[in-house]
Structures are given as C-alpha cells and as structure tokens.
Amino acid sequence: MKVEPLCDAVGARVTGLNLAQPLDAETHAALHKAWMDYQVLVISDQDFTQEEQINFARTWGPFPKRERYEKRAEKDTADKSIMLVSNIRENGKPIGSLPDGEMMFHTDGSYDENPYNYTMLFAIELPKTGGHTLFSNMYMAYETLSDDMKRKLANCTAHQGYYSGTVQRGQPVGGFNGEFSHPVFIEHNETGRTALYVSRLITTRINELPQEESDEALEFLFNHSEKSEFIYEHVWTEGDFVMWDNRCLNHARTDFPREERRLLRRNVIQGVRPERGRVDVAA
Numbered sequence: 107m108k109v110e111p112l113c114d115a116v117g118a119r120v121t122g123l124n125l126a127q128p129l130d131a132e133t134h135a136a137l138h139k140a141w142m143d144y145q146v147l148v149i150s151d152q153d154f155t156q157e158e159q160i161n162f163a164r165t166w167g168p169f170p171k172r173e174r175y176e177k178r179a180e181k182d183t184a185d186k187s188i189m190l191v192s193n194i195r196e197n198g199k200p201i202g203s204l205p206d207g208e209m210m211f212h213t214d215g216s217y218d219e220n221p222y223n224y225t226m227l228f229a230i231e232l233p234k235t236g237g238h239t240l241f242s243n244m245y246m247a248y249e250t251l252s253d254d255m256k257r258k259l260a261n262c263t264a265h266q267g268y269y270s271g272t273v274q275r276g277q278p279v280g281g282f283n284g285e286f287s288h289p290v291f292i293e294h295n296e297t298g299r300t301a302l303y304v305s306r307l308i309t310t311r312i313n314e315l316p317q318e319e320s321d322e323a324l325e326f327l328f329n330h331s332e333k334s335e336f337i338y339e340h341v342w343t344e345g346d347f348v349m350w351d352n353r354c355l356n357h358a359r360t361d362f363p364r365e366e367r368r369l370l371r372r373n374v375i376q377g378v379r380p381e382r383g384r385v386d387v388a389a
C-alpha cells in the first residue's frame with residue numbers, strides 16, 4: 107500500500123490495494139490513518155461486484171436504515187444499502203438518483219440528527235466529459251476565517267434541510283429528506299479538529315442571527331469555503347473508488363452531457379450527532 111498526496115489542499119491516491127478482497131487488520135488501520143490525514147482517498151483500478159463493495163463498506167461502520175428505500179429508483183436494481191448515482195433511464199425514468207447536471211457543494215446527510223461519517227463511490231460508467239467531483243477542505247475553511255468571524259459564529263447553529271433530488275439551491279426536487287440544526291463549527295469526533303459545517307446546497311440559515319444578517323454570513327461562508335485553494339477536483343476514470351469524510355469535507359459535481367451515460371455506486375456510513383467544535387482565537 108502506497109499513499110501519495112493529490113494536492114496541497116486535500117486528498118491522496120492510494121495504490122497497491124484490491125478492495126474486493128478482505129483487508130487484514132494492519133492494512134485496514136493504515137488505510138484509516140490515511141483517511142484521517144487526507145480526508146479523501148482515491149483508489150483506482152478496482153473491480154467490485156455489488157456484494158464485494160458492500161462487504162468493504164461494512165468494515166467502516168453501520169449503514170443507515172434507509173426508511174425511504176421502497177420509494178427509491180434503486181428498489182428493483184440495487185441492494186438497500188446502495189444508491190445508484192446515475193442518469194441512465196429505463197422507460198423514461200432514471201434507474202438511480204441525482205441524475206443530471208451540476209450539483210452545488212454539500213455534505214451528505216447533514217440534514218439528519220446523526221449525519222453520515224463516510225461516503226464511498228465507485229465509478230462504473232462515465233461520460234466522455236464532465237461529471238467531476240470537487241472536494242473542499244472544511245478544516246482549512248474554518249482555520250482561515252478571521253478571529254472576528256470565529257467569535258461571531260462560535261455559539262451559532264446552522265439549519266440544514268434537503269429534498270431528495272435537489273442539485274441547486276432554492277430548486278427543491280423530490281421528497282423531503284429531513285431537517286436539523288447543527289453547530290456552525292463542529293468537532294470531528296475522531297481527530298478532534300474543528301471544521302466549518304455549512305454548505306451552499308443544504309444550509310438554509312444561521313438560527314441565532316436576523317434573517318438578513320444570516321443570509322449575508324452564509325453567502326460569505328459559502329464563497330469562502332469554495333475558494334480554489336481549499337479544493338481538489340477529481341476527474342473520474344472507470345474503476346475509481348473514492349472514499350471521503352463528510353465531517354470535514356464539502357463536495358460538488360460539475361455538469362456533464364445529459365445524453366451520455368453516467369453510473370456510480372454509493373455507500374454511506376452512519377455517524378453520530380456532531381458536537382460543537384473548539385474555537386481558537388487570539389486573546
């Protein structure tokens with residue numbers, strides 16, 4: 107197993123692993139350390155069956171309950187633990203979720219009381235252009251805020267809400283997934299580091315601020331967290347398996363041709379309700 111950083115901001119490429127085979131305890135621990143160090147890992151040249159992907163994903167924690175599975179497009183084509191991120195249509199209907207177009211920065215599951223720790227995505231079919239995934243380092247987004255902004259938001263919470271098929275802010279699509287408020291700054295429960303926990307797609311307001319002030323603060327935070335110096339852009343290749351940590355990353359998707367097929371297979375791992383992060387400012 108070899109780990110090489112992808113850029114200064116976030117991410118590493120891991121080589122020398124066949125994830126379709128069980129990992130021994132030492133290798134699993136080394137992969138976990140790399141994940142905590144780099145937040146997003148790219149492991150190329152994988153060849154998973156659905157069951158092999160599920161077996162690997164289970165080693166990182168429990169799956170969500172998926173109460174809405176009976177209403178999902180994947181119901182007849184994939185396991186309950188799987189989301190198919192796909193624009194492929196059969197009889198005019200997508201076989202999976204989030205089929206088309208650019209998707210704004212967001213954090214998977216942040217609208218839930220107990221958001222997801224991890225997301226894992228395996229590329230099966232890809233368009234010739236577009237459909238890239240951008241990852242933004244929310245540790246860095248927090249750490250580079252001014253002390254004044256940190257003080258202002260230190261004790262604030264952000265309301266999160268999401269409809270199941272939404273890819274653009276203010277354009278809800280699908281059924282309502284849920285809503286919950288979490289601290290603006292959260293503590294990563296494994297590393298102890300503080301991360302900014304808002305996203306353009308899902309965060310609706312800062313509860314403790316008047317509406318106009320909330321809107322201004324959120325727009326500032328969105329723009330700040332999406333600066334290029336915090337971002338790694340992943341250009342997918344078939345066989346890529348990408349693992350990321352939702353507690354310290356936002357991610358987004360670039361546009362791609364609607365007429366070209368795109369199919370990726372996703373697992374998520376259930377987490378716990380995040381605690382407020384420690385805010386360090388100059389005296």
